[in-house]
Structure formats: structure tokens, C-alpha cells
Ligand SMILES: Nc1ncnc2c1ncn2[C@@H]1O[C@H](COP(=O)(O)OP(=O)(O)OP(=O)(O)O)[C@@H](O)[C@H]1O
């Protein structure tokens with residue numbers, strides 16, 4: 001088991017290195033002066049140019065530059081955002097928890113929602129029920145999140161006025177304790193609904209297929225032969241076994257959600273990593289772009305590792321076959 | 323031996339609707355088992371042996387395309403018309419059970435085998451006593467160190483051990499009738515013999531009726547009181563084992579016997 005984890009972790013390292021190197025090379029791929037590319041649309045003060053050139057060893061061979069950059073990143077130095085006049089790492093650490101909050105709550109909604117629909121559709125003996133859920137899930141899944149978000153804003157925020165249209169909170173908040181939490185939740189509600197419903201439909205589709213596959217397995221016949229009730233069979237033999245593919249797919253989706261939901265955060269002006277990335281790209285703040293992308297990659301890789309662990313915990317066959 | 327049959331099947335038909343076609347997998351079969359009797363079901367591949375066993379035990383995998391008709395009575399109760407609840411009660415206690423050819427696929431890979439056996443026990447009692455019953459069952463089917471086996475997952479056991487676990491599951495409800503669908507086909511020769519000997523011992527000890535589906539007429543000759551010979555969804559011949567071997571009425575049966583006597587396993591004659 002430990003060996004399994006160790007091997008997976010080791011495999012992740014070259015991947016991460018490759019991403020960092022690739023992102024750093026981007027500086028040289030951008031036409032023109034790399035220092036200008038780091039600073040964005042500002043005139044570069046000569047002293048600053050000097051500092052950057054020394055720090056990133058821009059006058060040394062490429063390999064030295066890369067090695068130097070890797071060493072910086074390893075020390076948590078993702079560079080300085082000229083645009084924001086702040087360290088990129090600080091920016092990321094400020095934004096990441098918001099994205100994490102959005103992703104976690106959305107998936108906390110999506111997973112039970114998707115599983116419930118998938119199980120209802122997959123186990124139903126009436127073809128109509130299955131068809132209804134399958135069609136619904138397909139149609140809703142086909143709606144892009146940003147559009148679904150806009151629809152929710154128009155209906156629940158503009159028309160009914162239940163929720164704010166955007167942001168993570170009022171400019172000045174005087175609430176405390178429980179009222180503060182409630183206020184937070186009102187701001188969280190719409191992006192979470194949009195994201196959660198979308199991911200929920202994806203999960204529902206996977207879950208349905210998996211449930212149908214599980215139901216065709218021999219051990220379901222054994223369970224029937226034991227005289228177990230339908231509900232009991234579903235609870236103790238279908239649910240866990242058909243969740244296995246779900247762990248992988250939902251886990252990877254969650255991993256990439258941690259890197260920022262670009263469209264959704266833009267629609268709701270949710271100041272997370274996704275919005276930071278969009279803004280940085282627009283302002284050509286490449287230092288930040290590189291930092292955010294590396295952070296996202298890290299999130300995806302870490303999540304994949306967790307998925308592997310979770311999978312091993314759920315499927316005893318993985319544990320013994322290393 | 324009582325005179326009324328434990329299981330009485332008349333004119334059983336299983337028709338599978340496959341799109342526009344209807345496959346007559348079982349086409350009018352009569353089948354009878356007396357209490358405590360052991361019968362063999364033989365026939366070529368595709369003759370409908372498994373389908374018949376699954377129709378009788380109401381364990382069809384393809385329920386939505388299968389059409390069952392005929393009379394199926396177990397201890398005088400009509401099992402075709404039986405509501406689900408009553409059928410479940412019959413499976414949970416003193417009814418019928420079934421074991422399958424591929425024990426790995428028929429055991430849940432994510433659960434310890436002890437739990438899978440416990441789940442099949444005829445009635446729920448306290449945890450401790452359930453565990454004891456599981457251990458007793460594992461011991462009864464010939465598995466050494468039951469406490470250890472109960473904690474294992476199916477993939478951690480050998481093929482023979484898995485099939486013994488399947489047998490323990492089937493016996494957990496203390497059935498009066500056990501269907502064994504090619505219980506040893508997936509095992510190697512020596513293990514086959516041991517598992518069959520175990521099945522036979524349990525059949526005798528528990529006075530449990532047994533229907534063994536097999537390709538191996540040697541097994542039938544050794545274990546079974548009577549034989550049904552199936553072909554193309556029909557029973558073409560049924561007789562006492564000795565009678566069938568000495569005076570087969572059908573060419574088909576004669577050929578089956580000739581084919582099998584050439585390699586009748588010596589060991590079984592012990
Ligand atoms: N799902 C299905 N679709 C189509 N045909 C089927 C299906 N299930 C069973 N059959 C048909 O039913 C017939 C009986 O099959 P069955 O599995 O009962 O045979 P068998 O005697 O058990 O064979 P074997 O010795 O190979 O196990 C076969 O002709 C098979 O083609």
C-alpha cells in the first residue's frame with residue numbers, strides 16, 4: 001500500500017517538472033523581450049530590468065535559466081507581479097481558498113445529486129424513469145456552465161432577487177457570526193448551483209452506466225439468491241461497487257476545478273484563481289500566469305494522487321496487486 | 323423418502339425475446355426432484371441447462387427479455403406466481419440455493435467473504451453468534467482456519483477456496499435443494515474432485531436434495547441417483563443413473579456415454 005502511494009508520488013514529479021519547464025519556456029516563446037513579457041504593458045525601469053535579468057539569469061544559457069527557475073520555485077518563489085505589485089505566491093494564496101471553497105461546496109452538491117440520479121436511473125425497472133433522467137442529465141449537461149450561470153442570475157438574482165448577482169460578499173460587511181455565514185452562503189449559492197448542477201449531471205451519467213454494469217455482475221445474482229431485498233442489494237452491493245469509476249472521474253474533475261473555474265468565476269466575478277488567470281492574461285502579467293498554471297497543475301497532480309489512494313481504499317484488489 | 327416431490331416442474335418454457343426473434347431456450351421441460359435426492363443434468367453446450375436451473379430458481383440474469391411459462395412448484399407452492407416477498411423468504415430459509423461455475427465473478431470483490439456469507443444467514447441474530455455460524459459454515463465446507471478465511475477478500479483466495487465459499491453462502495440459508503451449475507468446471511482436476519466430494523458429503527449429511535449440472539458423465543455416474551439428458555431446450559431422456567448407463571434409450575445419450583467412459587476419472591471410483 002505504501003509502496004503504491006510512493007510510486008504514484010514519484011511518477012508525479014517528472015510531470016510537474018515538465019510543466020514548470022514548459023511554463024518557463026513560455027517566456028522565451030512570447031515574441032520580443034522576455035523582461036517586457038514579465039512586466040506586462042508598462043515601460044520597464046532600467047533598474048528593474050537589471051534585477052530581473054540577474055534574478056532569472058536571462059543572459060546565461062537556457063538550461064542554467066531553467067535550473068535557476070526550478071530552484072526559485074522549489075523555495076516557493078513564483079516571482080513578482082509587476083501589475084499587482086505583489087508576490088505571485090501571495091496572490092495565489094489569497095485567491096486559492098476562494099476557488100477551493102467554490103469547488104468543494106459545488107462538488108459536495110454535485111456528488112450526492114449525481115449519484116442519486118444515476119442510481120435512480122440505473123436501477124429503475126420502469127424504462128420511462130431511466131429515459132427521463134438520462135435525457136434530463138444529457139440536456140442539462142450540454143448547457144455550458146457560464147450560460148447556466150447567466151440563466152440562474154436572470155431568474156434567481158435579477159427577477160426574484162433572492163441572491164446577489166456576483167462577487168463573494170458586500171464591499172463592507174457589518175454582519176457577524178451566523179448572519180455572516182448566511183451572507184457568505186447567499187453569495188456562494190448561484191455559482192455553486194451552476195457548477196454543482198453541471199458536474200452533478202456528468203456524475204449522474206457516469207453513475208448510471210456504472211450501476212447498469214454492476215447490476216449485470218454475477219455477485220448481484222448471488223445477492224438475489226441470498227434472498228436480499230432490492231433496496232439492500234442496491235445499498236450493499238451496487239452503490240460502493242459502481243462508485244469506483246466515479247472516484248476517478250469526479251476526482252480528476254475536482255482537481256482541475258481547484259485550478260480555477262475560469263468561465264464561472266468570470267461570470268460571477270468570483271475572485272478566485274480562474275479570474276486571476278483571466279485578468280493576468282488580459283493584462284499580460286505573465287509572471288502571474290505562469291504561477292497560476294503551475295499551481296493548477298500542482299492541484300491536479302495532488303488530487304490525482306488522492307484519487308489513487310481513495311480508489312485503493314475502496315477496491316481491495318488494488319491494494320494487494322501493488 | 324416421502325412420495326411427493328420436493329420440486330415439480332411441468333412444461334417449463336423459457337422464451338427469450340431478442341428483437342424480432344424469439345429464442346426458445348427452454349421448450350417444454352418436465353423435471354422432478356424428490357427430497358434428499360441427487361440428480362444430474364447433462365447435455366451439450368447451449369442445450370439450456372443453465373437457463374433451466376436459473377428459471378427454476380427464478381434467478382434469470384436477463385429478466386426483462388425472458389418469458390417464463392409452465393408450472394413450477396416447490397413443496398407444493400407455485401414459485402412462478404409467488405410474490406417477491408415470499409420468494410425471498412424461501413431463499414432465506416429452507417428453500418433453494420444455487421452455486422455457479424465462476425465463483426470469482428459471483429462474489430463481490432469489494433467485500434470480505436465472511437460478510438458475504440453472514441449476509442446469507444437464514445435469520446439475523448446477534449453479531450457474535452452470526453460470526454460463529456459463519457465460521458461453522460466455512461469449517462463445514464472444508465476450509466481450514468475459518469477465522470482467517472472470513473477476513474479475506476475473494477481475490478485473495480484460490481479457485482477451490484472461492485467455490486467452497488460459494489457453497490458456504492448457498493448453505494447459509496439451510497436449503498432443501500441446491501442447484502450446482504458446473505460447480506467445478508473452472509477448477510483444476512484434483513481440486514475438482516475435492517470440491518465434488520465436499521458437495522456430496524454435504525448432500526448426505528444434510529439430506530439436502532441436489533441438482534448438478536455437468537459435462538462430466540463420470541461425475542454423474544458417481545454421485546447422482548437420476549439423470550436428465552438435455553438437448554436444444556428439451557429433456558430428451560431421464561432415467562435412473564444405472565439404467566441410463568446400461569440401457570440408454572436415445573442415440574444422443576449413448577454417444578454422450580461413449581465419449582465420457584473413455585476418460586472416466588479413476589479417482590472418483592474410490
Ligand atoms: N441473453 C441471451 N441471448 C441470446 N441467447 C441466449 C441468452 N441466454 C441464453 N441464450 C440461449 O439459450 C440457450 C441455452 O443456453 P444455456 O446457457 O442455458 O446453455 P447451457 O446448457 O447451460 O450451456 P453450457 O454448457 O455452455 O453452459 C442457448 O442456445 C443460448 O444461445
Ligand SMILES: [Mg+2]
Nearest residue numbers: 371372373503
Ligand atoms: Mg451453462
